[in-house]
Amino acid sequence: MTARLLVVEDDEDLRVTLDEALTREGYRVTAVxxxxxxxxxxxxxxxxxxxxxxxxxVLGGDAVCRALVAAGHPARILMLTAAAAVSDRVRGLDLGADDYLPKPFAYAELSARLRALVRRDPVTADREPVVTVGDVTIDRARxxxxxxxxxxxxxxKELDVLDALVRADGEFRTVEQLLDxxxxxxxxxxxxxxxxxVYQLRRKLGFPGVVGYEPGFGYRIDVRG
Structure with a gap:
């Protein structure tokens, strides 16, 4: 099935260029x-x-991202911005974006990131859509x-890390394994x-702690509190 893209860009030249290039790649594009x-x-x-x-x-990208995430919209979000500092990237991801690309960017990189986002499937055949460990429940479909x-x-990213730790079934996952x-x-x-x-995930999960850490071993879910 052809992926459907929504391009939100106020620079008219860039918006038109992306619309035309992505349409040539076979995407169904709406540009605003x-x-x-x-x-x-x-x-x-x-x-x-x-x-x-x-x-x-009219309405900034941060506000749009928050609104889509709060509404449970299923679309993946790739944020584009001229701000390239690490703190800006972290904030963008913390808002709920799936990926973040600083301007100026190479179109080939944008295209590759889009393909990666389109490939993602929150529910696969070997993973139950809803799983509960202790008092923590993940709904992978939603x-x-x-x-x-x-x-x-x-x-x-926080949800994906939590899901990866839950799927580890109590075993440790190193930083490298989580990156992979x-x-x-x-x-x-x-x-x-x-x-x-992980720091933000722990903070949001609250007390008692759920994500444990052991130097030399990594992170794991610990539902004993």
Missing amino acids: ADGAQALTAAGLQDVDVVLLDRDLP RTAERAGRPLRLTP TVWEDPDERTRGVVKVV
């Missing part, structure tokens, strides 16, 4: 110029991936998680980014 139009378009049609510029008029009935507002499982982009495959995501 501001955040308000983006939310309207996402609500009116099925979208697989949103290419979301962070610096938008891409949601909760603890003791309390919804957890996790970013996609969760991070496809080689530019983001650093030990530091794993530590940031």
Whole structure:
């Protein structure tokens, strides 16, 4: 099935260029110029991936990302921005984006990241769509998680890390194993980014602690509290 893309970019030249190039690749593309139009378009049609510029008029990219995540919209989000600092990337991912690409970028890299996002399938044949460990439940079909009935507002990376640890069934997972499982982009495959995501995940899971750590072994789910 042809993937459906929503391009949200206020720079007209870049928007038209992306629309034409992605259409030539075989995608079904809708292109809009501001955040308000983006939310309207996402609500009116099925979208697989949103290419979301962070610096938008009317309604900023951060607000659009938060709104889509809060609504449980199934589309993957690839944020584009001229801000290239690591802190900006972390904030973008923490908002709920699946990937982050600083401007200026090479079209070949954008195309590769899109293919990676389109390939992702939250539910596969060998994985149950809903799994519970202790008082933590992950719904892989809806891409949601909760603890003791309390919804957890996790970013996609936080959810993927939690899912990877749950699937480890109590065994340790090293930082390198988590990088191999969760991070496809080689530019983001650093030990530091794993530590940031795990820190935020632990904070959101609350007390008693669920994600344990042992030097030399890595992280694991510990439901004993």
